[in-house]
Amino acid sequence: MSGGQPLRIILAKVGLDGHDRGIKVVARALRDAGFEVIYIGLRQTPEMVVEAALQEDARLIGVSLHSGAHMTLLPAVMDELRRKGAEDIVVFGGGIIPAADIAELKSDGVAELFTPGTPLTDIIAWVRENVEAVPT
């Protein structure tokens, strides 16, 4: 791990839905895998998520939503990061997101999207390979 510090990850539910089963399972799995996970909870706006990531000096933001608002709220997170000059923070997401939307979100800068049925080991491996290995 870079600099001996565990990699810090902000996890959040953005939007209005309260389906937090998935993000809690992911939070626990990432924590058990040795990352420092801060789950900031439900109904976070894009602004609140980016603010939390800056405050906590997080390298990664993971957001979950199941309400169908991903094409509005994920781009809003990316816009807010650009506005704050914090494009180095890596954003990933999870939820019920159709394939066509995934391509569009990735072209907007979202690094990865995990859909239902993804093994936790894949998510952990992705964080290790794509973020932890890259020096800040």
Added chain:
Amino acid sequence: MKDHQDRGETRADGLLASTMSGEPIKDLYTAADIQEFDPDMPGEYPYTRGIHRSGYRGRLWTMRQFAGFGSAEQTNARYKYLLANGQDGLSVAFDMPTLMGQDSDNPTSRGEIGHCGVAVDSLADMETLFEGIPLDQVTTSMTINSPAAILLAMYLVVAEKQGVSWDRVGGTLQNDILKEFIAQKEFIFPPEPSMRLVVDTIEFCAREVPRWNTVSVSGYHIREAGATAVQELAFTLADGFAYVDAAIARGMDVDEFAPRLSFFFDAHIDFFEEIAKFRAARRIWARHMRERYGARDERSWKLRFHTQTAGVSLTAQQPELNIARTAVEAMAAVLGGTQSLHTNAMDEVLALPTDRSARIALRTQQMIATETGAANTVDPLGGSYFMESLTRQMEDGAEAYFRQIEEIGGVIPAIEEGFFQQEIADASFRYQAELEQKKRVVVGVNDYTGGNDEDQLEILRISNEVEAAQVERVRRLRASRDAAAASKALEQLRRAARSAEANLMPSLIECARAYCTEGEMMGAMVDAFGLYTEKAII
């Protein structure tokens, strides 16, 4: 029977031999397993075998598909389509802003309007939603919780405008705020004022809307959030008892309101466990209502329930398999004696269902009702060594949880302490770990994945025009209504909310009549009640 296999044992193929909830089960049940078995008859206390003597021969379950998306006009058209295809009752899905009590033009509603249900901001939308549907000829279930009293008020005003008197209006309000704190998380006010609003609707309907089911005490969301079958059973019934306690504390007699409490359970994929859960639920409710609460009216003893097949069991991989899963789950609900049923569409794991997938889901129920013979014999598994034993096991598990909840001080203290939330988080993590270790299989997800790369289904997309039009609609409404009447009604609501004595339903109905928006009514109540935030537990 020590010679048979027990908890934690694995089968020859390496899979766990327990139920999907982790309940230990044996490989063989015999007469020795039901020595204390006390056979009861369908239609008789404690109703293990069903609340009707004639089962489904007398009357089939109600096929009630949950639907709602986009604008009120679009959803109204879907309702007419479903009714024309043989559906019996309506079930309204609201969008997230409506569920969270906020108007479409609230900034945090962006991106959410019409996506997972229909947008309703005011009486005007409710009138459109039920246009051409006489409210004395259908029953309507409304899935709404924190703002439930507001949507009920709007519905009653629509009936009034159709010339249908309230004593002829039938339907169900979900109105189960406790499970919001426990699992679904669509809370707004703190628990105490939230409970006050629930009791207000119970009290008001007992007097004015006698055919209305005031609370649909819901295990569905608890289960979907990751609970086991026993947890779903125990937490749901504990919530039900908490509503009974609260209404009695208001001064009502138990038989005045208990017959109008109904339940809503999940039908998951572990077939026998689910049937046992439904049977146990009826028995536990009957016993507690009669013995603990002293209810004398038999209707207070009878647990009536709606079932939805498990959304969480559906897979995005090879989604056509979901038709088979849903059929198995629906069969469990029928063998468990459900009063009404929603079958999920195969594409609900991807988006809201298309007309085609919604029709296939409804047809699945119609097949069970007409082709399979399942409706011909009441409680066909009654007396089975395995079924009776598993029913008892479910019941014992639930009673153990009731004792734990009581030790904590009741449902609300247990919510505040995070007890339910932790139990559910632990269960859901344990299940996920078992999947990852391949101790359990979900076809298409962690085994039998051939075919996963086939083309995806066509899915329903909600256009952004719905959002812009709905925002415009609510703004136009605020500008065009009688402003003095609206602000007078809101002021009255604000005053009533601050007084501990008032029942808020009459004030909410006045607000609905004056075309106050949902967000305005919630705002008036937030002023008095405040907002709740939870401590997230992982």
